[in-house]
Amino acid sequence: MMLISPSIASADVLHIADEVKFIDTYFDNIHIDIEDGVAVGGISFGMKMAKGICRISSSREKTMHLEVLNPLDYLDEVLACNCDVTFIQVSHLKDPLAVIDQFRKAGVRTGVNLCDEDLLRPELDELISVCDSILVNTTAHWDAEQNYMPEMEEFALKLAENEKKRIWIDGCVTYETYQRIKDSKLYCAVVGRGVFADKQLAVERYCRQK
Numbered sequence: 001m002m003l004i005s006p007s008i009a010s011a012d013v014l015h016i017a018d019e020v021k022f023i024d025t026y027f028d029n030i031h032i033d034i035e036d037g038v039a040v041g042g043i044s045f046g047m048k049m050a051k052g053i054c055r056i057s058s059s060r061e062k063t064m065h066l067e068v069l070n071p072l073d074y075l076d077e078v079l080a081c082n083c084d085v086t087f088i089q090v091s092h093l094k095d096p097l098a099v100i101d102q103f104r105k106a107g108v109r110t111g112v113n114l115c116d117e118d119l120l121r122p123e124l125d126e127l128i129s130v131c132d133s134i135l136v137n138t139t140a141h142w143d144a145e146q147n148y149m150p151e152m153e154e155f156a157l158k159l160a161e162n163e164k165k166r167i168w169i170d171g172c173v174t175y176e177t178y179q180r181i182k183d184s185k186l187y188c189a190v191v192g193r194g195v196f197a198d199k200q201l202a203v204e205r206y207c208r209q210k
Contacts, residue, residue, distance in 0.1 A: 010192030139171030
């Protein structure tokens, strides 16, 4: 069954330790978005907070999503976080394969983040082949309303047919969407507001009680 990874960027940052404990207790899987306000419109938090989250979290799986203009500027701090996967947004990068290669050579367990803008890239097949973990955006970076894109879900489902790949989806994944695709070959869905808008309801919907 498809896992749920809460995006702590949607949590109450004034009570971040409590929010980490909530994720650890009920989901055992935490997702950390690093947004610089340039590569994407929003700003989440910086690497100091990310390192603190990774230090106190006991979740079995920790993932990071670098949505930043210059990913290589973050390389040393990403290494210090020691996440299970660090996804790199590539839609704005001129040579994404070179960036991914430098992260991998440094010892970072690296995944690629693909959005609708990437589907026409000439190196798309190579981007897919070079990483074992792929995060597919099911909303567009440019869409302020964050409308769910069924075509990107279909793209992710097709990728998931490759048994050697772990495919994640991220972007306006509702409970109704989860119910429809939870038994697919998709590995995990990143959910932010759908968890933190009503945490009790999220636990009832998504979690096996511990």
